[in-house]
Amino acid sequence: MDNDNKVTTQVIETEVPMGTIHSAALEPYRLRLFVEDEIVRDAELTVGVNHRGIERIMEGLPVEKANSLTEKICGICSNSHIWNSCLVAEKGLEIDVPPRAEYIRIIMEELERLHSHLLYLAHGSEVLGHETFAMRLFYIRETVMELLRMIGGNRVQYGASIIGGVRPRCDLDEMRIQKIIEGMDYVEEKVLDFADRFIRDPMVMSRISGIAAITKEDARRLATTGPSLRATGIGEDLRLDMKQYEPFEFDVITQDTGDVKANLLMRVLEIPESIKIIRQAIKDLPDGKITNRSWEMQDTDIIRSYIEVPRGKLYHSYKIEDGRVRNSIVRTPSITNINTMEFACIGTHITDAQLAIVQCDPCFTCTDRAVQIVDQPFRKNRII
């Protein structure tokens, strides 16, 4: 009888809650850290505040309208969403995209990867407490944002892809090509300069080396994607398999340790690779049309499409009925990376927990569309 009453599992009583709206986190999410002597023993990350039900309101929209709605899923990787959504329709309706449009889409995607990685690095530096680095990176990022504004007409939601090609506004003329070449030279020089200072800074290195490390096996088990997976040493990149990326030469960067340092260096080293792809695309930019308008709407089965976006694998699928979208599913990379964030927190000092979350490049607006909220019993807690 005594044996039955014995507590076999250890109950951790000290809980440090954060959020849902908290000054240290840019996006609203709820983080519960269960600590023992300032060491995190368990972590729980809850999203759901941003739930807007994108897939539900996509139901029954015309395909073009639904494509532009997917762009509003995320303000960081908006081009990836509209590109993949157009790819779904093109795959189902068997539309050939002109080569010039493919190249312009690649240029937009790689510019977006540049701005996303620079934002990640700036945000990471801010969480580290190194505001000078963050300011420098924000300044470099402005060059990329100006290029995106020049091509797409807007700094965030550029809407470059349409079904069958790219918008006429996004065509590249001589002046724009020259601006992109100059911008890439500037970004490469500044980023390499930053990388040099970053690696040689002993204070920063001691703060990030060996923190929140994830092994290869854990990364596989937690289904980590994107740069966070490659930082653990697995060289998996969907760009190698995509036919859009076939003409381009680039290296897949990997790191070994899987800690915060590896994750930050991963993004730094991916920036020159993206610049390499943009330069090749500019050099070999084919002539010709940018939109193929000779296609007809028809009913299709469910079509699936995967692409590699700045944070990992992105999946879109829907079927078309009478020119309208049905059964739409969007799966963003951050939904699997949330597990990695929770796992990375365990065993770290409580001051490093935020760093462990940031190392996986969280984007909770992307993630929040698919999560169904049942109830929130924590509503009584203080929010600030």
Add this chain to the structure above:
Amino acid sequence: MGLKSYSRARAVHVMLVYTGGCNGCDIEIVNCIFSPKYDAEQYKVFLTWNPREADVLVVTGPVTKHVEEPLKAIYESIPEPKAVVAAGACATMGGVYKNIYGDIPSEEIAGPVDEIIPVAAKIPGCAVRPEDVLSGVVAALPLLLNAK
């Protein structure tokens, strides 16, 4: 200009609340206040994350049902005088999430910001341009400076 207005004009603290948009406006505003290019700090506009020291509340996103109560609580805890600026298409009129009509209407959106808390200035755009954010905050300033 009285002493109060004089000192208020030299330390305008902006707090950003993010209520379920796409992150685009959010990053643009943080960039606008933060980044060296648009550097709002040269006009004595500072970013804060503490409502108790904020003067201007910038709200982005189409307030989802889950942030409706927290948004009210944040608004309540800002000391007078205060001004609310709604930034972006979602905050001003609900954006695509409220106004797109597929087969199933959206049920997650509690409405544009002005249905929940009083709004002094609205900044249009999807996403907002940093120049517009600056002019929007400046447009709300007379409310603060002329207050008793």
